[in-house]
Amino acid sequence: MTSGQSHSYDRLVQAITLLPAHSRMMALSPVDLAIVILYFVAVIGIGFYLRRFTRTGEDFFLAGREMTAWIAGLSFLAANLGSLELMGWAAASYQYGILAAHWYWIGAIPAMLFLAIVMIPFYYISKTHSVPGYLKLRFGEPARALSAISFGLMTVFMSGINMYAMAKVLEVVLGWDINFSIWVSSVTVAAYVVLGGLLSAIFNEVLQFVLIWAGALLISIIGLTEAGGWSGMVAKIHARFPGQDFTHLWSGLGHFSDNPMGINWIGIVFGLGAVISFGYWTTDFLVVQRVIAAKDLRSAKLAPIIGAAFKMCVPFIVILPGLLGLAVLPYKLVGETQALATGAHSYNDVLPLMLARYCGPGLLGLGITALVAGFMSGMAGNVSAFTTVWTYDIYRALIKKDGTDAHFVLVGRWCTVLGVLASIGTAYLVMQFASIMDYVQALFSFFIAPLFGTVLLGMLWKRATGPGGFWGLLAGTGSSIGLWLWVKIDPTALRYVALSSSAKDMAENMFRALWSWIVCVIVTVVVSYVTRPKPEAELVGLVYGCTNLPSEGHLPLYQRPIFWAGVVAAAFLALQVIFW
Amino acid sequence: MHRSDMISIWFFIGALLLLYGILILGAGLHDLVAPPEHPVVLASLHANIWWGGLLILLGLIYTVKFSPKKTK
Numbered sequence: 001m002t003s004g005q006s007h008s009y010d011r012l013v014q015a016i017t018l019l020p021a022h023s024r025m026m027a028l029s030p031v032d033l034a035i036v037i038l039y040f041v042a043v044i045g046i047g048f049y050l051r052r053f054t055r056t057g058e059d060f061f062l063a064g065r066e067m068t069a070w071i072a073g074l075s076f077l078a079a080n081l082g083s084l085e086l087m088g089w090a091a092a093s094y095q096y097g098i099l100a101a102h103w104y105w106i107g108a109i110p111a112m113l114f115l116a117i118v119m120i121p122f123y124y125i126s127k128t129h130s131v132p133g134y135l136k137l138r139f140g141e142p143a144r145a146l147s148a149i150s151f152g153l154m155t156v157f158m159s160g161i162n163m164y165a166m167a168k169v170l171e172v173v174l175g176w177d178i179n180f181s182i183w184v185s186s187v188t189v190a191a192y193v194v195l196g197g198l199l200s201a202i203f204n205e206v207l208q209f210v211l212i213w214a215g216a217l218l219i220s221i222i223g224l225t226e227a228g229g230w231s232g233m234v235a236k237i238h239a240r241f242p243g244q245d246f247t248h249l250w251s252g253l254g255h256f257s258d259n260p261m262g263i264n265w266i267g268i269v270f271g272l273g274a275v276i277s278f279g280y281w282t283t284d285f286l287v288v289q290r291v292i293a294a295k296d297l298r299s300a301k302l303a304p305i306i307g308a309a310f311k312m313c314v315p316f317i318v319i320l321p322g323l324l325g326l327a328v329l330p331y332k333l334v335g336e337t338q339a340l341a342t343g344a345h346s347y348n349d350v351l352p353l354m355l356a357r358y359c360g361p362g363l364l365g366l367g368i369t370a371l372v373a374g375f376m377s378g379m380a381g382n383v384s385a386f387t388t389v390w391t392y393d394i395y396r397a398l399i400k401k402d403g404t405d406a407h408f409v410l411v412g413r414w415c416t417v418l419g420v421l422a423s424i425g426t427a428y429l430v431m432q433f434a435s436i437m438d439y440v441q442a443l444f445s446f447f448i449a450p451l452f453g454t455v456l457l458g459m460l461w462k463r464a465t466g467p468g469g470f471w472g473l474l475a476g477t478g479s480s481i482g483l484w485l486w487v488k489i490d491p492t493a494l495r496y497v498a499l500s501s502s503a504k505d506m507a508e509n510m511f512r513a514l515w516s517w518i519v520c521v522i523v524t525v526v527v528s529y530v531t532r533p534k535p536e537a538e539l540v541g542l543v544y545g546c547t548n549l550p551s552e553g554h555l556p557l558y559q560r561p562i563f564w565a566g567v568v569a570a571a572f573l574a575l576q577v578i579f580w
Numbered sequence: 581m582h583r584s585d586m587i588s589i590w591f592f593i594g595a596l597l598l599l600y601g602i603l604i605l606g607a608g609l610h611d612l613v614a615p616p617e618h619p620v621v622l623a624s625l626h627a628n629i630w631w632g633g634l635l636i637l638l639g640l641i642y643t644v645k646f647s648p649k650k651t652k
Contacts, residue, residue: 031607035600042596046589053586071589203589210593214600218631222622360620362607362628366600 026173026356032365039211039369040188043204043376047192050200057405060197060412061388062129062293069299071206073306076290077314078205079381081212086318086374087169090351093322094333096261097246098579099253100322101315106273109572111281112308113565115291116301119282121549122459123292124300125541130385131285131455132393138458138542139469141397146473148393150447151285152386156419159382160426166375167427173352174368182427185372189379190420193387194413198293201384205290208373209310215370216317219351222358223324236327246326249579255502263507267498271510275517279452286385297550301561308568312575325350329357379423387415446484449513450476453520461528462536462543468528476520483512587648594642597635605632 028036054060067075092100128134132151136144167181192200227233234247245252245259252259253268281287281304294300325333331344333353339346345353355367391412396403403411454473457464486493487508495501498511539546552560608628615623644650 029607031603035603038596038599038603042592046592049587203592206589207593207596210597214597214635218627222625222627225625226622357621358627360607360611360616360623360628362604363631366604 026352026364028174028365028368029361031362032368035362035365036369036372039373040184042207043192044188046203046207047195047200050196050203054195054197054199055409057408057412059199060409061392062289063197063199063202065293066295067202067290067293067299067303069294069302069306071202072290072294072299072303074209074310075202075205076287076303077307077310078209078212078377079287079290081209081314081374081377085378086212086216086371087348087351089318090322090325090354091347091349093319094325094350095322095347096259097244097326098249098319098323099259099261101249101319101579102268102272104311104315104319105249105572105575106268107277108281108311109308109568110273111277112304112311113569114278115282115288116304116308116561117565119455119459120291120300120304121297122542122544122547123288124294124297125547125549127541128292129392130389131283131288131451132389134455134542135458135469136393136397138539139454139464140466143454143466143470143473144393144397146470147447147451148389148397150477152390152394154447155286155382155386155389156422157426159379159386159419159423161430162375162378162382163423164427164430166372169352169371178431182424185376186379186420186424189376189383190417193380193383193420194416197409197412197416198289198384198388201380202290202293204380205377208377211366211373212370212377213317215366215368215373216321218363219354219358219367220316220320220324223321223328223354227324227327233324233327237323240332241326246323247579249576251580261507262502263510264500267507267510271507271514275449275452275513276510278456279448279450279513279517283451283455284448285389286381289385289388290381298552298555298559298561302564305561305564305568309564309571312568312572321354322350325354329353383416383419383423386419387412390415390419446477446480446516449517450480450520453517454524457521457524457528458543460544462539462545463528463533464524465528465531465533467531468524468526471527472520472522472524475523476516479519480512480516483515588646590642591646591648594639594644594646596639598639598643601632601635601637601639603632604628605636608632 053064056064058064089100089103123131123134126134126137128137130148132144132148135147163182163186166185167176167178170176170181171178192204196203224230224233227236237246250265253263253265255264291300291303294303329350333339333347333350334342334344336346336348338344339349355364359367391408395411395415396408400407450473453476454469457472458469483497487497492501494508497515498507500507536546541547552562557563605628608626608631611619611623611628612626
């Protein structure tokens with residue numbers, strides 16, 4: 001989840017910590033329960049089945065590098081498609097309208113295509129097992145250690161926060177005991193990742209991806225039927241919320257005060273589209289790991305393109321239910337504070353409310369399974385990425401350099417268990433001190449934008465040096481923390497950080513990312529020019545201009561990744577024009 | 581996956597969709613015979629019947645196409 005994407009998610013997780021479990025929103029019938037239980041049996045069964053195929057480190061940590069483009073692509077997307085993201089962005093679309101779709105379109109598609117065409121060749125040809133591993137090859141051990149330790153810690157924290165938030169949602173929506181939800185879901189994830197490693201995580205993510213669609217798609221289909229199609233929905237929204245624009249993507253982004261998000265087009269295009277999105281989709285190992293597990297370079301390049309094609313469709317099951325809620329729900333949803341004071345439903349309830357509105361026995365179970373599947377795919381993504389980075393980039397690099405392959409697989413299995421236990425610990429910590437969540441979310445965002453600057457310069461500029469990469473990353477991260485603290489201590493600093501005192505939290509996130517990326521790039525360039533560059537022979541396979549990239553000229557057009565990237569880019573542009 | 585001895589993930593997905601389809605279609609048919617006291621909005625569309633049917637169809641296609649016997 002990007003720091004930008006995490007805005008509505010932040011709001012959701014902050015809000016649900018305030019929610020009392022006074023009553024449940026819906027009850028499951030026996031057939032619904034059977035559907036949920038079958039899901040748990042299936043994912044653990046797949047883990048047991050795949051154990052026999054997970055013998056070596058390459059199998060456990062990189063799924064044997066044998067994934068087809070489709071499996072790697074769907075898993076790449078599913079690892080990001082957590083249930084809290086589904087609920088958070090449905091809530092954001094009720095509150096802000098279709099503007100929320102920016103986080104799925106300009107906030108994802110260009111970066112995913114850039115990853116596929118420009119960056120994947122270097123990740124793949126260098127045979128690295130992780131993003132910190134690439135930094136080691138390109139910039140040396142200090143850059144790897146900084147990146148690996150921050151990634152490992154943040155991944156566990158994020159996983160714990162997700163776990164707690166999902167358990168809280170299940171408590172509020174279904175009345176399930178929070179401890180039961182935390183332990184059952186995390187033990188299940190631990191079981192199938194320990195058994196089958198990344199292979200099991202990826203297989204289950206593909207299954208979870210299909211279930212998310214099967215469970216959530218129906219809300220949009222029946223909702224559009226009730227609203228009278230898209231035009232009927234727009235007319236109903238205009239009638240219920242006169243004077244407010246919920247259905248245009250770009251026309252209200254001229255100034256911060258012209259739209260409910262309090263952001264302008266510069267923040268969306270350069271902060272979200274150019275820095276945060278590229279930082280997350282191209283350097284967060286949680287998603288990149290799925291792509292480098294592909295069976296060959298062409299599959300690795302196609303995987304993010306397939307992911308991008310499906311990512312473009314996700315607003316149909318996330319943003320549209322929020323818009324439909326604006327059109328058809330007989331009452332208006334309110335902010336969390338007001339909801340607590342008045343007993344009304346909040347924005348965050350929109351997806352469960354729409355689910356309960358249309359889905360009878362059986363379908364309700366499928367919808368709840370979709371939410372649980374989303375949560376588990378996100379958690380398994382975090383845990384498997386943590387396991388790889390901890391084992392290869394921290395344990396093997398800093399603690400035990402001479403272990404056997406079997407030893408590292410064993411360590412990986414134990415790391416999975418420890419990672420899950422640490423996540424559970426974080427979940428209980430958050431239960432006691434909800435404010436921790438704000439800080440961990442912010443902390444996670446500090447590393448993403450500068451890391452993109454470091455990796456990008458590493459891949460595209462052969463003059464970048466090891467000290468340049470390390471100090472650039474450190475300075476970028478430090479500047480991000482500094483800007484965050486500045487606004488925390490003095491809120492009026494917002495007019496400098498986000499260029500306007502009308503800017504809201506989201507704009508602050510966008511601009512902070514932009515500044516930290518710029519600081520990272522400037523420091524990397526300056527330090528590189530005053531330090532000795534690596535010989536070109538050591539940059540083969542790591543940097544553009546020093547690496548012979550395999551030609552795809554012999555392939556027919558429809559088999560070339562660049563062709564499909566062009567098709568996805570054209571569809572992306574068409575969507576911007578249609579919903580302008 | 582390249583490993584010829586491994587059952588395809590699409591087979592597992594097909595099998596689960598098939599089971600889900602049967603359960604959801606069954607629940608829909610039960611609602612048809614004994615309508616619930618508090619029906620959902622647009623219950624007249626009988627979404628669980630046709631959605632269950634669709635899942636059965638998809639499940640059958642995937643389990644047959646990626647059946648372990650067929651792919652070996």
